[in-house]
Amino acid sequence: MTDFTIVLRSLRARAFSTIITILSVAIAVMLILSLLTLRNSGKAAFERGSGDMHLLITAEDSPLVSVLNSVFYANAPRRPVTWTKYQQIAAQAPWAYTVPTAIGDSYRGFPVVATTTDMFTKFVPAADAPWKLSEGAYFAEGDAGNWQAVLGSTVAQTTGLKIGDTIYLAHGYNPRATKPGSPDPAANNEHAHDDHDHDHADHDDYDADHEAESTTAVHVHREFPTKVVGILAPTATPHDRAIFTNLESTWIKHAKDIRARLNPPQDAPATSADLRESERLITGIYTRLVTRPGSDAPANLPQVFDTLRRDGSLTVAQPKQETDTLFGSIIDPINRIFVAIAVVVLITSGIGIMLALYNSMEQRRRQIAVLRVLGASASRIFNLVITECAVIGVAGALLGTAITLLGTRLAAFTIMTRYGVVIEPTLSPIIIIYLIVATILLAILAGLIPAIMAYRTSVARSLRPTA
């Protein structure tokens, strides 16, 4: 038998109160750890989306908006870049790749990214998850790839589409208006072209055209059945939610719309060779500069960045920097509020420990007095009470940590199996250790008042038969 046995027996004697107090500490620890885990996982997920690109070039209003729209598919980009401009940029610097993207169409709420096969052969969406087909093939080069689609893993999982299935892409993309995975609008939405009074005289109307479509009902291109030719393996990036087609078919599709509204209407282009320069529009360019082997930071990046920024028609973003800005300026303060709330919960549970022990002190005065009569010094009694608090703190912290680790892994497994999104719950062991130590210290602090009460307990008074 040791003093610790006395502590454990004392806690057991008040089992209900002890369990409730430990649970309240565990919940507070769980809350803090969950917030930190989600925050870290969220940031990691954001950092994954831009993959190995160095610069994202668009014509958007700001670098942050361009990253959100062209990498995370928050909205359809508002301003296009001409193909001629793309070619100029591609020839301007020693690029490892320049992958053009045109975003503005959708299928059941999922964004359609028109691009080239360089997207799959050169761009790497995440360092640990290069593109891999789980089924089928990528769309073919040039016009041979027209009306072929490659599905991101989430799209395939959510829609149940298979290789060989035919889909009808919709003009317009508004994730706020259409929930991903919503029913196929082609089944019941015959959105008439005539409803729109578009003037497609020049490419500036790319914005107005998509904006009009994206804020109202989508316009389904039923005349262009698109065949699913490939399904991508999960990459745990936003690209898992995208459908990839070639640029040519997107251009042809939109050129047909534009020409049909001209007065007099003109014939739709049959192949990309029939396209006019004003009809070859993209919305973004993923770029990566040539680097030395083993290095990810090209020496000429600042110079290329500055040169591109001098072109007033372009917005040049360094995605990793924009992600940091986003977290630093918007998400971090929100997270700090959440963490502050969690800390308040932890402090509240500390007060709970104090109240639980304080309330038990009245009934424990006699036990303390008996121990004093048996030879325990006042300081030994003080230590016993403090140890009780520390035990509650340790039990609560460990229980909270265990539930969080198990819970987040279970949640990650469920999300992966149900939605195909890989979320790796990451939390530094150092943070866990700090939190456990902080919880124990808080519990000890909470025990000070009851311990002082125990220290000052009058033995003679507490042992009176009437006491």
Next chain:
Amino acid sequence: MPALSIRDCTFRYTHAADNPFELRVASLTLEPGDQLLLTAGSGTGKSTLLNLIAGLMDPQSGTIEIAGQNIHALRGAARDLFRGRNLGIVFQTFHLLQGFSAIENVMAALLMADKPASEMRPRAMELLTSLGITKPHALVDDLSVGQQQRVAVARALACKPALVLADEPTASLDPTNAAAAMDLLQSLCKQHNAALLCVSHDPAMSQRFPRRMTMEDLGGTGVPPVTLTQGGRP
């Protein structure tokens, strides 16, 4: 060396200036193995006297020595440890540690007196067995009143004290159990050569103790203090 020696000891409650109560003990000595009954009614100062002897209260003057050590000369943890090692106390309501087993209650006394860990369990088991406790690992809450009393006696004697103080030890028991408990307490104190100071207002107790004293004149306010002297009524 006497188990208990009190000389010219006076006590009054300093925080209650208008309280004329004063306890004065001119001389009281108990040799090892002695057994003394102090008969007293409520409010006569018997608990105060026991608290003074146990070092839980300090007298204004005089000395109280237990096994040759003036307990009031010791301070803080040293006094607590001395009390734990040299004094056994049996309370009216036993004051067993709730939520602890019978053996843990006895071992707690040995633990608080800093006895070697290796001695705790054998000593506790030996005492409980000799007192007829057949379920030493049962929680004390689950024991009968008579068994609880025996556990309280075992705990008081665990550290082989020089002096055992018994404060109304039979007040919670029926006459049969009371007689059995007193038989046990007195015989064990004899066996361990421990002095026994028993405080009780139970008239039946007087037959058990050849040495008796009374404190009945001590209790009321405004009455003259009574001096206790060894060997009989003041």
